[in-house]
Amino acid sequence: MQIDLFITCLNDAMFPRTGEATVKLLERLGHTVRFNAAQTCCGQMHFNSGYQEDALKLVRHFVETFRDAEAIVAPSGSCVGMVRDLYPRAAEWAGDEALLEEVNALTPRVFELSEFLVKELGVEDVGAYYPHRVTYHQTCHAMRILRVGDAPLRLLKNVRGLRLVELPDVDQCCGFGGTFSVKNAETSTAMLADKVQSVLSTRAEACTAGDNSCLMHIGGGLSRLQAGTRTVHLAEILASTEQEVFA
Amino acid sequence: MSAGGIIPRKTFQDAAHETLSNAQMRRNLQHATTTIRDKRLRAVSELPDWEELRTQGAAVKDHALAHLGDYLLDLEAAVQRAGGQVHWARDAAEAREIIGSIAEGHGVREVIKVKSITTDEIELNGGLSERGIHAIETDLAELIVQLAEDRPSHILVPAIHRNRAEIRDLFRRKLGADLLTDEPKQLADAARLYLREKFLSTKVAVSGANFAIAESGTVCVVESEGNGRMCVTMPEVLISVMGIEKVLPTWQDVAVFLQLLPRSSTAERMNPYNSFWSGVREGDGPQEFHLVLLDNGRTDVLADEVGRQTLRCIRCSACLNVCPVYERAGGHAYGSVYPGPIGAILTPQLLHLEDKNANTLPWASSLCGACYDACPVKINIPEVLLYLRGKITEEKPLNAEAIAFRTAAWVMSEPHRFEGAIKLARTGQGPLVKQGAIHTLPGMLGGWTDTRDLPPLAAQSFREWWRKRPAPPTRETDGDAQLSEGELLGPQRTDDRGPV
Ligand code: SF4
Numbered sequence: 001m002q003i004d005l006f007i008t009c010l011n012d013a014m015f016p017r018t019g020e021a022t023v024k025l026l027e028r029l030g031h032t033v034r035f036n037a038a039q040t041c042c043g044q045m046h047f048n049s050g051y052q053e054d055a056l057k058l059v060r061h062f063v064e065t066f067r068d069a070e071a072i073v074a075p076s077g078s079c080v081g082m083v084r085d086l087y088p089r090a091a092e093w094a095g096d097e098a099l100l101e102e103v104n105a106l107t108p109r110v111f112e113l114s115e116f117l118v119k120e121l122g123v124e125d126v127g128a129y130y131p132h133r134v135t136y137h138q139t140c141h142a143m144r145i146l147r148v149g150d151a152p153l154r155l156l157k158n159v160r161g162l163r164l165v166e167l168p169d170v171d172q173c174c175g176f177g178g179t180f181s182v183k184n185a186e187t188s189t190a191m192l193a194d195k196v197q198s199v200l201s202t203r204a205e206a207c208t209a210g211d212n213s214c215l216m217h218i219g220g221g222l223s224r225l226q227a228g229t230r231t232v233h234l235a236e237i238l239a240s241t242e243q244e245v246f247a
Numbered sequence: 248m249s250a251g252g253i254i255p256r257k258t259f260q261d262a263a264h265e266t267l268s269n270a271q272m273r274r275n276l277q278h279a280t281t282t283i284r285d286k287r288l289r290a291v292s293e294l295p296d297w298e299e300l301r302t303q304g305a306a307v308k309d310h311a312l313a314h315l316g317d318y319l320l321d322l323e324a325a326v327q328r329a330g331g332q333v334h335w336a337r338d339a340a341e342a343r344e345i346i347g348s349i350a351e352g353h354g355v356r357e358v359i360k361v362k363s364i365t366t367d368e369i370e371l372n373g374g375l376s377e378r379g380i381h382a383i384e385t386d387l388a389e390l391i392v393q394l395a396e397d398r399p400s401h402i403l404v405p406a407i408h409r410n411r412a413e414i415r416d417l418f419r420r421k422l423g424a425d426l427l428t429d430e431p432k433q434l435a436d437a438a439r440l441y442l443r444e445k446f447l448s449t450k451v452a453v454s455g456a457n458f459a460i461a462e463s464g465t466v467c468v469v470e471s472e473g474n475g476r477m478c479v480t481m482p483e484v485l486i487s488v489m490g491i492e493k494v495l496p497t498w499q500d501v502a503v504f505l506q507l508l509p510r511s512s513t514a515e516r517m518n519p520y521n522s523f524w525s526g527v528r529e530g531d532g533p534q535e536f537h538l539v540l541l542d543n544g545r546t547d548v549l550a551d552e553v554g555r556q557t558l559r560c561i562r563c564s565a566c567l568n569v570c571p572v573y574e575r576a577g578g579h580a581y582g583s584v585y586p587g588p589i590g591a592i593l594t595p596q597l598l599h600l601e602d603k604n605a606n607t608l609p610w611a612s613s614l615c616g617a618c619y620d621a622c623p624v625k626i627n628i629p630e631v632l633l634y635l636r637g638k639i640t641e642e643k644p645l646n647a648e649a650i651a652f653r654t655a656a657w658v659m660s661e662p663h664r665f666e667g668a669i670k671l672a673r674t675g676q677g678p679l680v681k682q683g684a685i686h687t688l689p690g691m692l693g694g695w696t697d698t699r700d701l702p703p704l705a706a707q708s709f710r711e712w713w714r715k716r717p718a719p720p721t722r723e724t725d726g727d728a729q730l731s732e733g734e735l736l737g738p739q740r741t742d743d744r745g746p747v
Contacts, residue, residue, distance in 0.1 A: 015702075016705045058656060058659055173571045177612065189697075
């Protein structure tokens with residue numbers, strides 16, 4: 001299958017390893033990965049911060065870039081959530097009927113990585129090897145907007161060598177919320193403090209999730225505490241094998 | 248501090264700064280919300296048709312709202328037929344005036360109150376005390392808040408931020424109660440003794456309402472303690488005040504909400520007390536009944552296509568109990584009698600998006616979506632939050648933040664600009680990176696690095712890696728080796744049509 005990778009701006013600039021892992025993983029499963037370099041950002045940050053007109057520019061850009069794609073896959077629950085759930089809103093609120101039509105034609109082809117693997121491709125064992133004690137953080141947008149359900153867990157359970165430990169209060173938000181983490185830094189920090197406690201209580205070596213934005217937040221808290229636990233994107237675990245370690 | 252009102256005196260950020268530092272309150276809140284949260288989940292999972300019920304609840308409310316004018320007129324006519332009087336209040340001041348003058352007309356110095364969130368919205372207690380009338384809260388938690396000269400911090404459990412020991416001390420001090428321990432039964436008994444005396448001696452009662460039924464002119468209050476029942480039956484005069492959005496067309500519609508409300512709010516299968524009254528009946532219950540229909544900004548909310556769903560709210564408080572922001576910052580941070588996720592969308596709208604402090608509320612959310620999942624009438628709170636953020640931002644004069652976002656959108660709408668910006672930032676971040684992480688950032692972004700580290704931009708972006716990546720080997724079928732379709736297609740690079 002020909003898959004268009006939507007890398008997302010955050011991964012592109014800060015977490016390229018996640019992108020590399022996603023490419024390797026999809027190719028290992030026998031698919032052709034295309035990277036349309038015209039892509040930039042989904043516009044979530046703008047839309048969520050109230051700059052809807054500016055977001056609209058990026059919505060249009062995304063639609064143009066991926067118009068002809070067969071399947072668009074991104075290693076980010078929140079960016080896919082933006083596209084699937086909020087692009088229609090953005091077009092509606094702007095009163096742009098033509099854009100709404102385009103968006104509605106496009107959104108059924110946009111997937112988050114874990115849901116794409118499990119629900120679209122029907123793959124649960126991707127042949128990965130990762131000999132570590134890992135805990136999984138369920139990100140809000142993957143869980144509540146995309147309803148990826150247990151897809152990430154199914155994938156993790158099939159990773160050889162991996163010891164999965166349950167994260168207490170797994171359905172609690174880590175407090176990132178995009179600009180929320182800066183605008184309401186104190187409340188965000190209070191939420192993060194509890195999340196970091198939960199992560200540390202598992203004594204996991206790594207905390208994983210399908211979204212580097214949440215992981216950047218949790219990781220930022222762990223790093224400040226100089227805690228030994230790392231954060232690592234799900235794609236990097238799934239791409240790792242005995243021959244090639246990604247994370 | 249006066250209890251109530253909907254106009255925040257501070258921004259959410261400033262108010263949260265104060266509440267977050269109250270460790271006792273945070274512990275009380277966390278304990279209480281976690282308990283209610285778990286109980287609610289259990290109560291809800293008992294009903295196999297919960298999702299259908301939610302859909303139905305939303306539909307009934309939407310229908311009632313779409314024909315609100317008609318149903319309100321039906322309600323008015325039916326209440327009058329049953330011997331009650333109906334008053335229309337455009338805003339809080341009008342409502343206070345109406346209720347105040349009725350009470351004054353009966354020459355009382357005290358009134359009893361129950362289900363008072365709407366009366367808190369209109370700051371009735373203050374209005375009455377200007378006329379020399381003292382309002383006594385009869386709901387146990389409201390009473391605690393009143394005695395402590397505090398503000399309610401939860402719409403269902405107004406004293407959620409207090410624990411038993413604090414309440415025992417309060418009762419000792421204010422009610423002169425002879426309390427030895429802080430056992431719930433002892434506390435309840437002390438309150439009961441005080442309230443019984445009030446129920447028997449007070450002539451005028453003021454109540455809120457959960458629903459009003461247009462076809463019969465019936466007003467309804469559901470509750471757990473029985474104090475409401477006392478309030479609406481014992482006094483000679485009953486004044487009920489309700490927001491205009493509380494009207495339901497028929498009795499059948501109420502059936503839906505009598506299932507949705509208790510499970511969502513107290514996690515009970517049914518409310519212990521469901522009181523319904525229609526007008527007056529000679530020799531039975533209050534002999535004078537007034538219904539005050541309050542607008543106070545609601546018709547404006549109704550006029551807004553996206554914001555309208557806010558008026559479906561049945562004040563169950565499920566969204567508060569699941570909200571991670573509410574759990575940490577507490578109800579007082581919202582500065583209004585409507586806290587939590589519903590408050591974050593209702594308060595600014597009731598104030599026509601004109602109040603600067605209230606306009607910070609739509610940002611008091613990480614958009615985790617837990618409120619939407621919990622809401623029994625399916626109010627898409629995250630959607631409304633985003634919608635309001637957009638409206639508020641639109642109205643603001645151009646500031647540094649807006650310029651930053653505009654520039655970012657300009658940069659990001661072109662891949663080569665985006666790539667250029669990454670390279671620029673990579674050079675710029677140099678001095679900030681220490682031991683592989685950024686520990687301090689200037690300006691607004693400092694809010695992040697006060698408590699969290701930030702990873703630096705990667706030395707090589709993904710698109711740079713992709714460009715340099717050796718084209719995956721095109722495999723050739725060597726003789727008898729059988730390759731799968733995927734392998735035949737092979738990993739390959741296509742369409743790298745970036746301008747740089
Ligand atoms: S918004 Fe929904 S969940 Fe929140 S109080 Fe209202 S009805 Fe309940």
